[in-house]
Amino acid sequence: MVLVDTNIIVDIWDRDPNWAHWSVQQMTKLHLTHPLRINVVVYAELARFYSNPTELDRNIAALKLGVEYIPREAAYSAGKAFLRYRKQSGTKSGVLPDFFIGAHAESLGCSLLTRDKRRYATYFPTVRLITP
Secondary structure, X not given: OEEXXXXXXHHXXXXXXXXXXXXXXXXXXXXXXXXXXXXXXXXXXXXXXXXXXXXXXXXXXXXXXXXXXXXXHHHHHHHHHHHXXXXXXXXXXXXXXXXXXXXXXXXXOOEEEOOOHHHHHHHOOOOOEEOO
């Protein structure tokens, strides 16, 4: 299984001139050998683009993505990663979505397709990242 980060899907949906081609290429290649999934945090981040969940679900299905729920132990790990972030002078006051996504990939033992290498590599060094 490969967990897909929000930025990859937004690249595709927005037809980003710099990243859409790479993101489509990666998803197409990975889909041949791995199930592709998003989690409920990515789902929530994508909700801003749609007026109802049915429309969002249809577009997620068109990308051949399944949706995974985050287990409690991954949520705990996300909170601990956020604590390390704050101790290293991080300025955000709420647990960031990337911490939930990274902790979820870590708990599943799966790869993460993303363009945001820095934060994931820093706080979830055991997660195999698929990045440009």
